[in-house]
Amino acid sequence: MLVSYTEENYLKAIYSLSRLYNDAEVSTNQISEHLKNKAASVTDMLKKLSDKKLIDYKPYKGVKLTDKGKKTAIKVIRKHRLWEAFLVEKLKFKWDEVHEIAEQMEHIQSDELIQKLDNFLGNPKCDPHGDPIPDAAGKFSVQRSIALSSAKQKNSLVVTGVSDHSSEFLKYLSNSGISLGDNLKIEESNGYDRSLKIKVNNKHSLFLSHKAASNILVEIK
Amino acid sequence: MLVSYTEENYLKAIYSLSRLYNDAEVSTNQISEHLKNKAASVTDMLKKLSDKKLIDYKPYKGVKLTDKGKKTAIKVIRKHRLWEAFLVEKLKFKWDEVHEIAEQMEHIQSDELIQKLDNFLGNPKCDPHGDPIPDAAGKFSVQRSIALSSAKQKNSLVVTGVSDHSSEFLKYLSNSGISLGDNLKIEESNGYDRSLKIKVNNKHSLFLSHKAASNILVEIK
DNA sequence: GAGTAAATTTAGGCTAGTCTAAAAATTTGT
DNA sequence: ACAAATTTTTAGACTAGCCTAAATTTACTC
Secondary structure, eight states: OOOOHHHHHHHHHHHHHHHHTTTOOBOHHHHHHHHTOOHHHHHHHHHHHHHTTSEEEOTTSOEEEOHHHHHHHHHHHHHHHHHHHHHHHTTOOOTTSSHHHHHHHTTOOOHHHHHHHHHHTTOOSBOTTSOBOOOTTSOOOSOOOEEGGGOOOOSOEEEEEESOOOHHHHHHHHHTTOOTTOEEEEEEEOTTTOOEEEEETTTEEEEEOHHHHHTEEEEEO | OOOOHHHHHHHHHHHHHHHHTTTOOBOHHHHHHHHTOOHHHHHHHHHHHHHTTSEEEOTTSOEEEOHHHHHHHHHHHHHHHHHHHHHHHTTOOOTTSSHHHHHHHTTOOOHHHHHHHHHHTTOOSBOTTSOBOOOTTSOOOSOOOEEGGGOOOOSOEEEEEESOOOHHHHHHHHHTTOOTTOEEEEEEEOTTTOOEEEEETTTEEEEEOHHHHHTEEEEEO
């Protein structure tokens, strides 16, 4: 069964929104905002994806991916991240320049291509943003990181990635002197606006809004 | 101005059909057969491409690419051939497996990507089928080959490529023991069906139909 | 639990690109 | 040069994916 470019983008959106909220149902409006389409258009597509057994859809109740839909979404994510790795490792793009191009390349259809690309890159476990790359069977072999904003522990956090890949955000990070692999310590946690004061690599400190902190992924070292 | 995936395919078809017939006007039916679309659909698209000043179109009289259209077509061909080179050189595909994948990859939009890919491959002059790769300005730096069927000279011909990239034809060639770089001599030329008797590398001889010979490209050594 | 606000779906319309069938223009054969 | 055959265009319809506006369902508040 063929899944169009557009359908793939919907499945990808549903997958990542669902992950974001603990594998919960995803609402029409969430998808609409994420893809910058109108809610009515989303409803149309949900019906179509439901007919194809890629999602479980009950009107007004949100959607969840079926196993088939999840498999398709993870495959697209695998392709996206492998192409990002290729662009950075081999073609020497900066990590904040590759997202848009990978958005196009992730839709190239050829299982053999993706397998050969994976081998060519040495079967990487993560992409240049630190996001884990699933294998051909859809298995993620490395730990998923958590948002800095939700870290319970205050010390010994390591930046492993971002959840906002916009070049605006990535530029903001590099201007703030935060990059992949940096060590973070939470020095203060502001209750009322949930902003954080962070020490980077035991050197300089800075303030991060909740919004920024929620888009920085860390692992506990 | 943006040119869609579909428009790019039409421009590419017009470019190669035009080249095939000595830069002549290309007819609606020729395009229709080449793209496996109906003639009526082709007419629709010709109007659209004409509105965008990508082709010169006079109803019933065929079309020619404008400079703008030619530039766009050559850019797509550049991308196609660079990706084919990548697939064969880096990912170790066979030369008869890459056409379909490159058909998809040629539409990825990013000037920076294609420039970096070109450098990564070492700025190749030809793709794995022996077709010349134009540079970023659209210039072909190597000689365009001629069809074996139209060779005036009988001796010292070198196989430089094919004009039919179907895996059916490529398999036929490899079964016949003809590959890129082989030396050919025309031993007999049959007037009535235009078939040829060919000696390959001064070793074995074989018969080629006009159809096959017209799809083998050679240079005079 | 009734009324309002918010979310979602339905209804109907638009564009790009395709198709079939029919009409018009061109080319060919005598 | 005129009729027939061929090519090309026009006319009208279809699908995918999007939209706006209106109707419906659900959620929230008192």
